[in-house]
Structure formats: structure tokens, C-alpha cells
Amino acid sequence: MSKLPEKERMLGMYRQMYLIRKYEERIYYLFLEGIMPGTIHQSTGQEACAVGMLYDLRKDDYMASTHRPAGHDLAKGVTLTSMMCEMFGKEDGCCRGKGGAMHTGDMEVGALVANAIVGGNMPISAGVALAFKMMKKDNVIVCFFGDGATNEGAFHESLNAAAIWKLPVIYVCENNLYSATTSIALTCNKPNPAADRAIAYDIPAEVVDGNDVLKVNEAATRAIARARTGEGPTVIELKTYRHGGHSRNDACQYRPKEEEKAWFDRDPVKNFRSYLLSQKLVAEEELQTIEKSIESDVDQAVEYAQNAPFPQIESALTDVYWEGK
């Protein structure tokens, strides 16, 4: 756990949450304007999950994300510019334009290439954790997945393996109530699809308010400590909510308006901002300065990415096999 003074820690978390919010907002508009290629699965509304879980990881710890990776990647330290370039399919992208919106990541900062097969990152994370254990390293990996992934065979096979081998992996379910457009209540009888099932594998599980970054961070601290000291895996189920649709064409007509309103009132970024002010940890002016600076960073990243060169087309035929670099 970081020993930063309270204010610095809090502002650090807020900075990351605000960056994710502005990044996703900007991406959304670039799509509406038809400037950006591909599709998007945005994490707006789930910023506290990413930041709370990852804030105290070391750089050499790892994180495995999903088809909704931007928040996780930014919180783990993938650079804003390399993310933005990847979104535009540019050579300077974190995956040199070969990954795209659903496969961002950067091994240099411990962010695995994000995985767009639901549950696909779960056994891989068990493998990463097994490697840490075999190499006698004290690293851990945080593996994110959605509520929908808890119905995948990969979820069950991975949890079982992590439990029997006491692997240093933290399985984090971001339960945003919908698997694409299907309510999780229609596809799982348990109220907590990840946490309730974790118990069956003898894995300690916590259900946490995923919109409260400090509560998420406390749960993360406990789980990281367990994993680092060889006590094995933890499942954390974060209750949260997408502000937007599943992907770019989803207008969310399947979600009750009252439900949306209740969750939108619990906006993790705005609420944390109010908390910081109410605790007098920071003054309004100081927050505004931070926010302006982040907005300017995002502007610059967009400008850089738009003007950056595309990859040479010949590069499409390289990297199929790794030949040593």
C-alpha cells in the first residue's frame, strides 16, 4: 500500500477517474462525428472500479481487462497518447494499430492485451499467477470481467484452479447488471453472480459498492495483501452501472428509466469530487485547475493521434509469429 499523504492519494485517484471520464467522453464524440473507426464499449460510470482496484498495484504487477478496457488501461498506466493512437489505428498506438479499442494494453506497465472474448482473460490470468508462483515472485494479477462472464465455463474452470493452487490472482467482477442487453437477473439465480459462486470454490469473496472508489480501494488492499503473501485468490464483486450503452449503437431501451436515474445520481466521479470538497481535502479552484489540465491533455492526445501516421501496410503481415526482437 502506498504511503502517500492522504491528500495526494485522494487527488491521485481523482485525477485518474477524471481522466477516464474525459477520455471516454471525447471518444464518444469522435465516434458521433464519424471521425474514429471501429466500435466502442465505454466504461463511463465504472471509473471507481478501475481506479480503486488498480491504484495500489505495483508497476510490475499485472492487470487483465475486457472488451471495455479504457478505464483499466489508463488506471494501470498505459499512456493516454498510445491509447488514443490505438483508437485511431495509428502506428504509435499501444498495439501499433493491430489491437484496436477492444485490445489495448501495454506489457511495459503490466497491462495485458485486453481480451474481447467474454471470460477469455480468466484462465490466462490464472496462468500469469501460476508463473508468479513458480518463479517465486510476489507479484499479483487483477483480472476484470463482467457479470455476463460468470456464466462462462472459463469462469468456473479458472476459479477452481486458482483455489486449488492458491494463485495470486484477484478476480474482479464489474457487475453492471447487464450482459450486453440482457439483465443478469434473467441468466443467474444468485443475487451476486460472482461472489455467491466463489464461495463454492472455497474462495473468499466480497460484494462492494463499485461506485465508491475508497470502498473499492479498501477491498483491493485486502485482496492484494492476501495474494502477495501466498494466501491465494479473492473474488471481488463490484456493483456498478454503465452510463452509456453496451456498444456504440445501443440506446439502452431495455433499462428502466428509474433504475438509470438512481444510478446516475450515484455518479462515481461527481460523488468523489463532492466528497473531496466536503472533507476540505482540496479547494474548488485547485480541482478546477486539475480538471482543466486533464482536459488539455486529452485535447493534445487527440490532436497528436489524428496527425500521427498510419502503420506501413506491409506491417499487416508481420508479428503473426514471434521471431525474437
Add this chain to the structure above:
Amino acid sequence: MALLSIADALKSAIAEEMRRDPLVFCLGEDVDIPGGMGGAFTVTKGLGEEFGYERVLNTPISEIMLAGVCVGSAMMGMRPVADLQYGDFLFCMMDQLVNQAAKMCYMSGGKVHVPMVMRAPCGASNRGAQHAQSLEGFFTHVPGLKVICPSTAYDAKGLMKQAIRDDNPVLVFEHKLLYGGKRKEKDAISTIGEVPEEDYTIEFGKAAVRREGKDITIVANLLMNYKALEAAQILEQEGISCEVIDPRTLVPFDYETVVNSLKKTGRLMIVHEDNYNCGWGAQLGSWIAENQIFLLDAPIVRVATYDTPIPFSPVLENYVIPSKERIVEEARKLMKV
């Protein structure tokens, strides 16, 4: 030189690599339970005693997890060698092999690599349709995977060592009737052969000419290479001279050796236990047609398993799998064209 079966050659390759490199480990269902079989075909039996059960890891029956753990640990620098007992179970882990292992290097823009080995026993052996298939063709279609199929003890050891040292995911197809291990299989062929004591590897993409000839080039892998050699003996007595090539690895594939042979023979026959439709022979046939058609004096012939699931009854199984009689008959027809 030592005289080893393929099962023992594979075991010796894995053991030597584990001694050489502490990052190599093996894993799988029943991979080495004390008192168990050492995988389904004895290859990994006894490794746990030497290396301990953390490096010889017995896993739950969870194929998705098994393959995923290989991908994840490989990305962190380990070199997993997994055994899944029967190649048919590859289908249970298809996502991890095809969407994950094969694509990681590419999707990351070349920043990640996945050095893993997946060992898949294959071939029909009176076990019915779900423990019998020859699936090489499926995986040759996946960019990012390498596919190898050793058919002699010497090749088994050299290619396995090369597979473990390769920085990409490698699928190893091992034929059940060629293991020659302690587990006796009906109709098995003895593959006991000389294997050097010293360290050696065999480069991928180098075919072996098993028999020289001048009339027909027969390209056949695994068990079918032995059937082709038997057929070639019969054909020789009729004055038909066959050159028999074992591709040894399917991805990468050594087209050059086949082309050089066709320059002599002008006739190409491909024999595999993989079934006919889109088997690896279809790729070889079309590659030759596209690139070297003027070397051919006759149409390309493919002798493959018929397009059915593998039946149980030995009479039916023998019928659908290419036999030396079928190879001989097709060769005679080919010489009359």
C-alpha cells in the same frame, strides 16, 4: 545412440529440456499421478519424481483452464508443455488456442509472445468417434500456430526439443499407434529407433525423404507414412517406384522438398488420416497446382480418411482410414493416366 520408442523419445526430450531450462514445466490431466499412467500414453510417467509435482502439474479436467494457463504462464516467460490425453479434446479449448494463444503476438503489435507446447495424441485406434480424430488440418488454418507431427523416435525427440524452444504456440500431433510405449495398442507399429544421446534439435519446415523413387511422389505423415512405405514395397515389385516424403511439420511446410521430388516423378499422391475435405493435403495440392503445375504429368491424387466420423467397429474403421491396399490401388491407377 540409444534405442527408444517415440513415447520414450518424447519423455527424454521433455526431461532434458526441463533439466536445461528451469522455466520449462509440464502439465495436464493425469500428467503424472504416482501409480497412474503418465498421460494417457506413458510419455510423462515418472517426470514428477525427478522434477517434483510443482513442475509436473496434474490439473483438473478443465481444458479451457489448461490452455489458458499455458497462454498466461507463457506470456510471463514460462515454457509450458501441456498434454491433453486425446487430441479430440482440443475442441474444448478452441477459444484459448485460436483466439488467445495464436493471436496474442499479433494483437499486441509484436510485444507479447506465447512459447507453449500443446501435445495432442491423435489417430484412430478402435476407440470410436471422440477419441480418434486426426485434426492437424484444422490447426494449419490458424495463423499464429505451428503444427508438427513427428513419426519416428529420432524426429520425436528433435522436434519436441525444438517445439519447447520455439517462441510461438506449437501443437504436436502424436499418433497413438506409433508411440510404442508400455501401453500396448492393437495394430501398433514399432517405432523403436536410434536416438542420439547428445543434445540435438530438428528445424521446423524440413521434410524427410523416407524412400527414394522416380515414378510417384507420395507425401504422407504420421501412421500414413508407414502405410505408404509398405505400399511402396509392394509397388516396387510391380515396377512402380515411389518416393515417400514425410513432411514432419505442417506449419511451416517444406514445399521445396516436394517440388524437388516432383521434378523427378511428375506424379503427386498425398496420404493422410486427416479426413479428405480440406485436410492438409488440400492445401498442398492447391499450392502445387498454383505454383508448379507444369511439373505434373497427371492429376494430383489424395488418399484420405473418408468424410465420416470415425466408426468403432474395426471393420468399419479400417475401411474409412487409408490402408496400404488403397494406396497401392490408387498408385496403380495414377500410373495409367
